[in-house]
Amino acid sequence: MSALVATGAEWRCRDRAVEGAGEGMSDELDGFRAVQRLAYACAEAVAARLRPGMTERDAARELRAEARGRGVRDWFHLPFAWFGDRTAFTDFKVPLQFFPTRRRLEPGMPFILDLAPIYEGCTADIGYSGSLGPNPVQERLMADLREHRELILREVRERRPLRTIYQDVDRLMTRQGYANRHRAYPFGVIAHKVDRVAERRWAPHLAGFGTQSLKGLATDALHGHREGWSPLWSPYRMSDHPPYPGLWAVEPHLGFRGTGAKFEEILVVTENDAFWLDDELPHVTRWRAAGFTAEETAAAAEAGVAV
Numbered sequence: 001m002s003a004l005v006a007t008g009a010e011w012r013c014r015d016r017a018v019e020g021a022g023e024g025m026s027d028e029l030d031g032f033r034a035v036q037r038l039a040y041a042c043a044e045a046v047a048a049r050l051r052p053g054m055t056e057r058d059a060a061r062e063l064r065a066e067a068r069g070r071g072v073r074d075w076f077h078l079p080f081a082w083f084g085d086r087t088a089f090t091d092f093k094v095p096l097q098f099f100p101t102r103r104r105l106e107p108g109m110p111f112i113l114d115l116a117p118i119y120e121g122c123t124a125d126i127g128y129s130g131s132l133g134p135n136p137v138q139e140r141l142m143a144d145l146r147e148h149r150e151l152i153l154r155e156v157r158e159r160r161p162l163r164t165i166y167q168d169v170d171r172l173m174t175r176q177g178y179a180n181r182h183r184a185y186p187f188g189v190i191a192h193k194v195d196r197v198a199e200r201r202w203a204p205h206l207a208g209f210g211t212q213s214l215k216g217l218a219t220d221a222l223h224g225h226r227e228g229w230s231p232l233w234s235p236y237r238m239s240d241h242p243p244y245p246g247l248w249a250v251e252p253h254l255g256f257r258g259t260g261a262k263f264e265e266i267l268v269v270t271e272n273d274a275f276w277l278d279d280e281l282p283h284v285t286r287w288r289a290a291g292f293t294a295e296e297t298a299a300a301a302e303a304g305v306a307v
Contacts, residue, residue, distance in 0.1 A: 029268065032194075032247060033278050035117060036124035036266055040281055042066040043113045043128035050132055052107055056081040056100035059113065067117050074197065076116035076123050077209045087112045087129070087138075088260035089184040089253075098185075110138040110259050116249075123194040125249035127264035128282065141254045141261035144176050146287050148252040149263070149276070156267065156274040162239040166190055169252055170235075181260050182253040183235065191233035191250040193220055194266065243269045247277070 046062045063079035082089075083103045087110045092098065105111065109132050116125035131138050148169055155165045169190065173180050182190045220231035230238040233248065251264035266277040278284075 029277060031120060031122040032124065032266060035119040035122045036126060036278060036281075038070055038072070038119060039067070039115055039117050039124045039126040040128065042070065042115060042117075043126065044282060046113060047111070047128060047130050050105055050111065052105055052132065054105045055102045056083055056086070057102060059083075059105075059111070060100040063113060063115050067115065070119075072117040072119055074118040074200070075209075076118060076125055076194065076197075079113070079115040081114070082112045082260070084109050085258035088179070088255035088258050089181050090258055092184045095186060105132055108133045108135055110135050110261070112260065112262060114264065118197050121196045121199050123197055124266065125192075125194060125251075125264055127251050127253075127262045129261040129263070135259070137256060137259045138261050141178070141256060141259065142263075142283060142286070143290070144178070145252060145254060145261065145263055145283065147172060147176075148254075149284075152250060152252070152267070153274060153276060156243045156269060159242045161241055162233045162243060163235060163237070163241075166233065166235050166239065173254060176254075177256070179255040180253070181255040182251055182262070185253075187232050187234045188236070189232050189234050190252060191248045191267070192217070193231040193244075194247045194249050195220070243274065245269050245271055 042063055045066050046059060049062065050059060059081035060079045063081070067079075079100075080098060081100050083105050086101070086103060089097075111130055111132065113128045113130075114126070116123065118124075129138060129142055151168060151172055152165060155168060160168075170180055182188070217231055224230050224244070229241045229244045231244075233239050233250075246269055248267045248269060249264055250267045251262050253260060253262035263281075263283045265281055268275050268277050
């Protein structure tokens with residue numbers, strides 16, 4: 001992968017030795033950026049239609065229909081929706097608890113919409129946090145996630161082991177007074193690799209996950225085992241290695257007294273650099289609207305304090 005960095009929505013090649021490959025790589029990233037924006041557009045559209053009494057299953061069906069209306073035919077995983085204390089994965093102990101339930105949405109209740117569409121062979125996996133009316137606790141959680149985004153990027157650029165970065169995210173959550181809820185995911189992952197997926201006329205899924213994507217993840221796991229890296233970014237020894245080049249769907253997830261919030265977006269890791277694929281996503285524009293410039297955000301993360 002060529003060494004590319006992003007400034008706003010503009011991309012440039014850093015290394016003259018790979019300058020000739022820069023255009024092709026930029027086109028490749030454009031495809032992933034487009035499907036990530038498509039996924040967030042679906043989440044925002046469905047979030048705007050949520051009403052009291054709707055269930056998680058209703059919301060998940062709406063997400064799937066919205067994505068299909070935009071041309072999506074395959075999935076890394078089918079849409080999830082979590083309402084109320086389920087946004088903090090309260091008492092989650094088995095994988096089946098992640099699937100949408102008949103939990104009904106109520107005024108003021110937090111929600112998280114999570115979907116991972118594949119479009120034209122490119123994969124995205126996003127998480128959108130919101131509430132049905134004002135919810136000051138979740139709003140604070142979302143504001144504090146800004147520091148996690150900056151911490152993760154900075155330490156990946158420093159080539160710190162993924163396991164160490166995971167532990168630093170944990171420490172930041174503790175300082176903020178929150179619980180780590182991504183640890184409730186299978187293998188406790190904060191992120192996983194995403195790749196291109198071969199397009200097929202028929203796109204089956206197994207236990208909510210697209211079979212093509214599962215095959216790709218299994219192949220990465222096999223290669224990674226041989227080479228000393230893992231496609232799953234976890235708190236365990238399998239992630240005790242430097243950041244591996246590729247695209248990673250990163251999802252720090254905070255919990256506080258039955259309320260949860262997260263973002264999920266693609267981090268691009270190269271041989272010697274890293275950058276977030278897109279700075280025009282809902283949570284980032286929300287922070288910008290609140291007056292947090294990129295420079296202020298980075299300075300706050302460096303200092304380990306809240307702005």
